[in-house]
Amino acid sequence: MDSKDFQIIRELQKDGRLSNQELSERVNLSPSPCLRRVRNLEKEGVIRGYAAIVDEPSLGLSVTAFVRVTLERHTEETTREFEDSIRRIDEILDCYVMTGGSDYLLRVIAPDLQSYERFVRERLHKVKAIASIDTGFAYGVVKRSTLLPYPV
Amino acid sequence: MDSKDFQIIRELQKDGRLSNQELSERVNLSPSPCLRRVRNLEKEGVIRGYAAIVDEPSLGLSVTAFVRVTLERHTEETTREFEDSIRRIDEILDCYVMTGGSDYLLRVIAPDLQSYERFVRERLHKVKAIASIDTGFAYGVVKRSTLLPYPV
DNA sequence: GATAATATTGGCAGAATCTGCCAATAGGGG
DNA sequence: CCCCTATTGGCAGATTCTGCCAATATTATC
Known part of the structure; x- marks a missing residue:
């Protein structure tokens, strides 16, 4: 390259x-x-794909939440099961494994607060082995870039 | 639509x-x-653009950090200045305004921990009016989706 | 329920683009 | 300096794009 x-x-x-x-x-x-x-x-997988960038509010999706999740146990099986469940839930767009106590950080999109509440009750809480969740809402976007830094 | x-x-x-x-x-x-x-x-701006999705490790970018930032003051001018600075820093891909004490959440990409350290010292700390920062590192990706939920 | 007004569709055709092949060129090693 | 390999540019048939027009579908009004 x-x-x-x-x-x-x-x-x-x-x-x-x-x-x-x-x-x-x-x-x-x-x-x-x-x-x-x-x-x-x-x-070679350097370019993983192409995507249209869509304006969420235009689709009636005005709530972005970041959710910190901690698991009860961290066995291999629990982890795998948890991650599989996450991948199947459409409202969860991103999920990262974070340092510090094996937490996860999720980015979740929903139409409004009510729908988000329902998402937590009906979807997230149904996922096994979750010990706790902690939601923070984004109420504004300062920047969103698709351009990776450095290699000029 | x-x-x-x-x-x-x-x-x-x-x-x-x-x-x-x-x-x-x-x-x-x-x-x-x-x-x-x-x-x-x-x-109409529903489709805001198109982007190639690139594999970060292939470009030698193996560190993803999420950074919580709180400001010292929240005057209009301070805020505007801060946000302008953020937009000019390439390593910061995303920046959201978060609920709870007017914080910001940044997603930052860097080649390695050392570079990230340097980014914090040389770039982030130069931004005015930052009271505190708190970094969490992602050491794994479970899911990244570009497909918004709901409107089937 | 019929009719008119409006919006949306499908087809067409010239222009532009894609894409595989081949000869020409550039770069590196002996 | 020459040879070998990798990469490039050009070409041409196939495909795709895209603006225009007539035909069709949708909606509002009576």
Whole structure:
């Protein structure tokens, strides 16, 4: 992976629907090697996919919550079961394993506070082995970027 | 916005590079009305853009940190200044305003712990009006989804 | 329930883009 | 300096895009 690849990655992070033609001009290549590089980055898993970035409020999703979860036990099986459950719940968009007592941090999206309450009662509390949850709500977004730092 | 629009949004969240042809087949439309709907969703700001999803470790970015920030003062000017600074720092990918004492939650990406330390000392601590910061590291990813819930 | 007004659709065609192949070029090692 | 390998640019057939128009579906009004 050389600097051309980084440039390509950078441009596609900024606009994932760039035509190969336009992309090739921006990184100073002709279309065919450019396309070959893109395909390669996809094949190698450097580019994991492409997604439309959607405005949540426009879809009536105005609540973003961050939820800290701690587990009762940390056996391999409990953990696996917990993580499988998380992956199956659509309202949970992201889930990270955090340092400090094997917690998880979830990012959850819901239409409103009421729906979020229901999500916690009907979905999250049904997940086995959860010891405690602690919700914080986001009531504003300052920044959301898809452009990773450093490799210029 | 009707159910066809929701379907389109759904498909483009799953694959942002879908050709209009393929997309139109998936949502049972012919290409031209399909494209018109997509353009409209873009114009209305429902679709805010498209992005390549990149594997961070492949770019040598293996540290994800969540940082809680509290401000010393909460005047309009302090807040604005703080938020502007945040937006200018590349390592900070996301920044949410959180409930409970006007905190912020940042998601930060760095190559390693050392770089993260340097980021905190050289960048974050230079931002005015920060009273305290509290970092939690993600050492695993269970789930990351670009597909918003509900509107089936 | 019929009719008119409006919005949305499907098809078409010229323009643009994609994409696999091949010869030419650039870069590295002996 | 030459050879070997990797990468590039150009080409061409196939595909896709995209704006326009007539046809169809939807909605409002009476």
